[in-house]
Amino acid sequence: MKNINVLVTGVGGQGVILASDVIGEAALTAGYDVKKTDTLGMAQRGGSVISHVRIGTKVWSPLIKEGEVDILLAFEKLEAARWSYFLRPEAIAIINNHALPPLSVNLGNERYPGDREITNILEQRSGRIYFVDGINRAKELGNIRTLNMFMLGCVSSFLPLKVNTWKDCISLRLPPGIRQINIAAFDAGRKEIKNAHI
Amino acid sequence: MAKIIKLLSGNEALALGAYHAGVRVAAAYPGTPSTEILESLARFDDIYAEWSTNEKVAMELVIGAAYAGVRSLVSMKHVGLNVASDPFMAASTTGVNAGMVIISADDPGLHSSQGEQDNRHYAKIAKVPMLEPSDSQEAYDLMAYAFDISEKFDTPVLVRTTTRISHSKSVVNINRDRISSELPANFKYDVKKYVMLPAYARLRRPLLEERLVKLAAYAETSSLNRVEWGELHLGVVTSGVAYQYAKEVFPNASFLKLGMTYPLPEKLIHHFAAQVDKLVVIEELDPFLQENIQAMGIKVTGKEFIPRWGELNTGIIEKESHTADLLMETISQPTINIASELPGRPPLLCPGCPHTGIFFVLSSMGQRSTLHSRGKVKKKPKLIITGDIGCYTLATYPPLSAMDTTACMGASIGQALGMEKAGIRDKVIAVIGDSTFLHSGITPLVNAVYNEGKITVIILDNGTTAMTGHQDHPGTGISAQGKQTRAVKLEQLVQGIGVRDIKVVDAFDIKALRTSVRGALDNPELSVIIVRGACAVHVPRRIEPRAVDSEKCNQCGVCLLIGCPAIQMENGRVYIDTTMCIGNACTICQQICPQQAIGPQSEIEAAEAS
Numbered sequence: 066m067k068n069i070n071v072l073v074t075g076v077g078g079q080g081v082i083l084a085s086d087v088i089g090e091a092a093l094t095a096g097y098d099v100k101k102t103d104t105l106g107m108a109q110r111g112g113s114v115i116s117h118v119r120i121g122t123k124v125w126s127p128l129i130k131e132g133e134v135d136i137l138l139a140f141e142k143l144e145a146a147r148w149s150y151f152l153r154p155e156a157i158a159i160i161n162n163h164a165l166p167p168l169s170v171n172l173g174n175e176r177y178p179g180d181r182e183i184t185n186i187l188e189q190r191s192g193r194i195y196f197v198d199g200i201n202r203a204k205e206l207g208n209i210r211t212l213n214m215f216m217l218g219c220v221s222s223f224l225p226l227k228v229n230t231w232k233d234c235i236s237l238r239l240p241p242g243i244r245q246i247n248i249a250a251f252d253a254g255r256k257e258i259k260n261a262h263i
Numbered sequence: 264m265a266k267i268i269k270l271l272s273g274n275e276a277l278a279l280g281a282y283h284a285g286v287r288v289a290a291a292y293p294g295t296p297s298t299e300i301l302e303s304l305a306r307f308d309d310i311y312a313e314w315s316t317n318e319k320v321a322m323e324l325v326i327g328a329a330y331a332g333v334r335s336l337v338s339m340k341h342v343g344l345n346v347a348s349d350p351f352m353a354a355s356t357t358g359v360n361a362g363m364v365i366i367s368a369d370d371p372g373l374h375s376s377q378g379e380q381d382n383r384h385y386a387k388i389a390k391v392p393m394l395e396p397s398d399s400q401e402a403y404d405l406m407a408y409a410f411d412i413s414e415k416f417d418t419p420v421l422v423r424t425t426t427r428i429s430h431s432k433s434v435v436n437i438n439r440d441r442i443s444s445e446l447p448a449n450f451k452y453d454v455k456k457y458v459m460l461p462a463y464a465r466l467r468r469p470l471l472e473e474r475l476v477k478l479a480a481y482a483e484t485s486s487l488n489r490v491e492w493g494e495l496h497l498g499v500v501t502s503g504v505a506y507q508y509a510k511e512v513f514p515n516a517s518f519l520k521l522g523m524t525y526p527l528p529e530k531l532i533h534h535f536a537a538q539v540d541k542l543v544v545i546e547e548l549d550p551f552l553q554e555n556i557q558a559m560g561i562k563v564t565g566k567e568f569i570p571r572w573g574e575l576n577t578g579i580i581e582k583e584s585h586t587a588d589l590l591m592e593t594i595s596q597p598t599i600n601i602a603s604e605l606p607g608r609p610p611l612l613c614p615g616c617p618h619t620g621i622f623f624v625l626s627s628m629g630q631r632s633t634l635h636s637r638g639k640v641k642k643k644p645k646l647i648i649t650g651d652i653g654c655y656t657l658a659t660y661p662p663l664s665a666m667d668t669t670a671c672m673g674a675s676i677g678q679a680l681g682m683e684k685a686g687i688r689d690k691v692i693a694v695i696g697d698s699t700f701l702h703s704g705i706t707p708l709v710n711a712v713y714n715e716g717k718i719t720v721i722i723l724d725n726g727t728t729a730m731t732g733h734q735d736h737p738g739t740g741i742s743a744q745g746k747q748t749r750a751v752k753l754e755q756l757v758q759g760i761g762v763r764d765i766k767v768v769d770a771f772d773i774k775a776l777r778t779s780v781r782g783a784l785d786n787p788e789l790s791v792i793i794v795r796g797a798c799a800v801h802v803p804r805r806i807e808p809r810a811v812d813s814e815k816c817n818q819c820g821v822c823l824l825i826g827c828p829a830i831q832m833e834n835g836r837v838y839i840d841t842t843m844c845i846g847n848a849c850t851i852c853q854q855i856c857p858q859q860a861i862g863p864q865s866e867i868e869a870a871e872a873s
Contacts, residue, residue: 076608089432093270100398101270102431104374111828112610125507127398127431130577147605167608171832172662172823175606209842 068121069224070129073216074148075140076165077112080213083238084138085116087217088224091234092120095226100127113144120224138220140199140212141165146183152190159219159258160187161199161212195219195261202253208243211250218254228255267437273428276399276435277338277366278303280406284362285443286310286336288328290321292702293731294340295375296429297368301338302734305743309443314734314743317672317702318343322350322365329354329363329419330457331448334410338366341382342671346703348385351419355389356467357457358417360450362410366422368429371547372574375426375730377652377671379572381548386421386525390471392478393421393525394487397506399433405522407439408487416474416481423524425547427504427574479526487522490535497589498539500532500552500563508577509545512584524552529559536561543589547575612657614829615845617725617770617796622658622665623825623855624776625692631664632824646692647682651675651704653696654730655723662824666694673703679718680711690784694721697753698728698736705756711789712761719783720791724753725770725798733800753793762791770796773854799845807863808844809853811837812870815860822852822861 071088075081082103089101101118117129131151137158139145145160152158169175178186187194197219203212214235221231235251236244271279278300281289289312291301305312315321318339328335339347344367351365367385370376386393394409396402402424413420455463482488497516501509502524510518519535521527536542536556544553544565553565568587570579584590612619626632629646650656650666651674659666668678679693695704700722711718728734735741740750757765764786766779776794783790808829811822816837822830829843830852839852841864853861861867 077610086432089270093268093434098434099270100431100433102427111608111613113608124433125510126577127427127433127504127507128576130511130581143605143608147608166831167606168611168662168826168828169606171830172820173832174661178605 066122068119068124069136070134071118071120071136071138071220071224072129072134072148072151073116073118073138073140074144075114076144077114079114079140080210081114081116081140084213084217085118087231087234087238088118088120088220090237091226091230092118092224094230094234098122098124100124102127113147115148136220136223138216140216142180142183143167143177146178146186149187149190152187154191155193156191157223158187158191158194159216160194160196161216162196163200195258197254197257197261199254202257203250206246206250206253208246211247214247214250215254215257218251218256219258220254221251222255222258269435269437270432271399271403271435272299272430272432273396273399273402273424274299274368274430275303276402277396277406277422277424277429279435279437280403281336281364281410282307282310283439283441284407284410285334285441286364286410287333287443288325288335289313289337290315290324290335291338292316292318292321292343293728293734294318294343294368295731296370296424296426297338297340297343297366298731298734299429300366300368301743302732304336308744312743314736316737318347319350322347322354325363325365326350326354326359328448329359329361330357331450332361332446333448334362334444336364336366338368340376341367341369341380342376342378343367344382344385346672351385352389353459354419355391355471356459356464358467358470359413359419362413363419364406364409364413364422365419366424369423369425369548371425371427377669379548381551382421382423383524383551384549386423389419389421390475391418391421391525392416392523393423394522395423395503395524396428396522397503397520398428399431399435401522402428403435403437405487408485412478412481416478418474418478421525423503425504475526479529482523482526482528483530485523485528488528488531489520489522490531491518491520493517495538496540498535498542499545500535500542500556501545502552503547505545505547505575505580508575508580511577512580512590521552527552527555532556532559532561536563541589545569545575545580548572609660610657611660611826611828612654613799614827614843615799615802615849616654617794617798618655618658618723619663619825619827620770620773620796620851621694621721621723621776621780621794622655622663623851624773624780625694626658626663626665626824628777628780629665632662646689647679647687649675649678649682649691649693651693651695651699653699653723655694655696660826662826672699673707676704676707676711676718676720679720680707680714680716683716683718684714690717690719692719692721692780694723696729697722697724697726697738700753701737701751705760708757708762708791709760716789717787718789719780720789721780722753722757722791722793723770724793724795727798727801729798729800733798757791757793762789764788764790765793766790767793767795770794771849771851773851797848799849802845802848805845805848807846807865808841809839809846809850809861810841810864810867811839812860812862812867814871815858817858817860819857822856825851825855827852
């Protein structure tokens with residue numbers, strides 16, 4: 066099998082690392098070779114976060130080559146646009162339709178790109194873009210912090226792993242008290258993609 | 264034992280490998296990308312693991328344990344080895360009495376470091392063997408080799424990893440149980456081995472050269488170094504993470520994959536070089552392997568086309584190899600970074616950070632903050648603020664812009680004194696965190712007292728080593744293994760050194776902060792201000808997030824100048840993200856708002872409803 070390259074991006078504090086960990090562990094459980102690596106920068110939170118996950122029969126480099134991402138899973142719109150140049154033609158992009166303006170934008174020194182601009186940037190690489198409403202779906206479930214499991218549900222529709230494998234791996238990573246709501250968020254993510262028309 | 268297969272980071276694998284190899288004492292000072300090694304080891308309750316005050320202390324502790332006949336390990340980031348290099352060199356001279364391993368985690372690309380350096384050179388300087396893993400499996404496996412080599416050759420062993428190895432997760436087949444000697448610690452008196460008087464050190468000196476010869480012979484046959492034969496038109500010599508990238512770029516070439524990169528197996532390299540038409544070295548950072556191989560009289564290229572700085576990746580090696588005519592196949596069109604014009608997202612101080620208040624005070628007193636968007640003219644900066652290493656280094660960025668130098672751990676105090684002695688007339692302010700002060704700020708403060716410095720030292724005491732992920736330190740009185748120990752009190756320490764003007768100030772009281780900085784600047788003597796406030800990540804409950812009263816707010820933008828990520832703009836109006844604000848524990852924005860437009864969310868909502 067050809068390797069599958071998943072790039073997970075977002076802003077520190079959104080749960081990007083946990084989500085990419087679960088992708089890696091689910092792939093390992095399913096018997097694949099896996100490598101994953103995070104690029105965090107130096108801060109605890111608030112900065113750009115990028116996680117590379119590679120799945121296949123044999124993975125060499127932990128970093129995905131520019132232009133070879135098969136699936137982009139972006140927790141924030143600007144971060145989706147920022148890493149769009151990593152996409153291969155016809156890659157899938159799943160983007161949480163949510164803006165977190167950086168401080169430079171709040172200070173009026175820089176401008177947050179408009180929705181049309183972001184779509185244009187992504188469409189130069191691929192037309193297979195799914196904008197999902199992760200923040201509102203997580204809010205509907207009663208906990209905005211389930212966003213990462215919702216996003217995992219979305220990406221799971223495109224990976225050759227069984228639903229139960231995903232759910233087992235999610236359960237292993239979370240304390241019992243919050244498992245149920247996170248599994249519900251995962252299911253909501255799967256449903257979101259199923260109902261999407263592109 | 265039953266085989267267990269796990270996805271482990273390089274650091275977790277190094278720690279588990281060391282544990283299974285029977286390590287009994289481990290020490291470190293936190294530093295990205297090395298921190299998780301000691302964190303992982305500290306979870307085993309049948310070994311002793313500590314956060315030491317700094318890397319030099321950690322190294323010395325581990326040398327002591329090795330002298331006492333116990334397998335020991337010390338881990339640090341690349342620049343940590345600079346701090347620890349003195350005892351490191353000494354340990355090479357004396358040798359050990361039980362396995363001793365030093366892990367140096369280098370940071371190509373400077374993901375979280377003040378400098379990029381290739382610590383492979385340290386193996387050569389110290390004349391010690393060096394091992395380098397290429398993934399987590401190798402990280403786990405080679406720790407067993409490292410301790411064995413250390414004991415067999417009576418030498419400390421350097422294990423060199425890099426950010427991409429330490430912080431990548433890959434599959435590890437855990438196939439060993441812990442081997443641990445139950446022998447009690449036992450120091451064998453031997454002054455000619457352990458007392459490095461010149462007369463005795465001179466006796467040991469030739470032994471280092473003999474040791475290198477024996478190690479080189481070991482390297483010739485060790486399974487740490489292996490040849491992977493492929494097509495013979497190209498032979499690639501490589502190590503570490505570069506091996507993974509090179510395998511993708513040259514899937515059919517022959518490889519000499521080195522797990523032991525010092526001393527090098529000269530015969531093996533000659534043999535490999537003789538079989539292939541063209542020999543190249545693919546390595547990250549300096550031409551370490553290349554120059555050592557060239558010194559053997561072997562024709563080899565590498566750094567003629569592979570960059571000497573920054574982190575490598577498959578794309579860079581592919582592109583440069585193509586340019587150097589090593590790769591004939593047409594490569595995929597290089598992608599253009601169409602998104603490079605987008606606003607950046609640099610890391611920030613957290614909402615509720617105890618550093619924000621003091622830096623806002625320094626920023627305003629030093630005339631640093633300006634709202635460009637509102638047409639204000641930037642003034643000439645006042646005050647010189649020498650800085651140090653920690654989260655607070657982020658105060659260099661706008662809008663705070665309140666740090667003027669940063670070099671290495673503890674440098675702020677010496678630099679400030681140096682500026683004063685050079686003739687800077689205004690009082691120079693040094694800013695340093697609590698963990699950094701304990702690491703290496705004490706001796707320069709002693710120096711400032713002794714040499715009658717007039718500087719002001721601000722110690723930012725947030726009660727943790729925050730930037731590396733909240734490790735404890737001597738000021739917290741809790742050990743790496745979670746044990747309550749004795750805490751060092753900063754004000755007592757500073758007083759004991761002989762500083763007479765000491766103030767302890769609440770990090771969230773802007774007025775008190777301003778008064779104390781003014782007072783210190785007016786006092787012609789050396790002064791220390793301890794700014795105390797818990798790291799925002801440690802605030803247990805977030806009570807009453809702040810909100811903006813839209814009636815009172817005149818959009819002056821002053822609250823934006825503290826750089827709090829919770830304060831945001833939407834459609835030209837300032838609002839506070841209540842999910843991010845830590846509320847009563849901070850209130851800095853409320854204190855500085857000229858319109859008194861910020862208050863507890865419940866009060867603001869009640870006022871707006873009425």
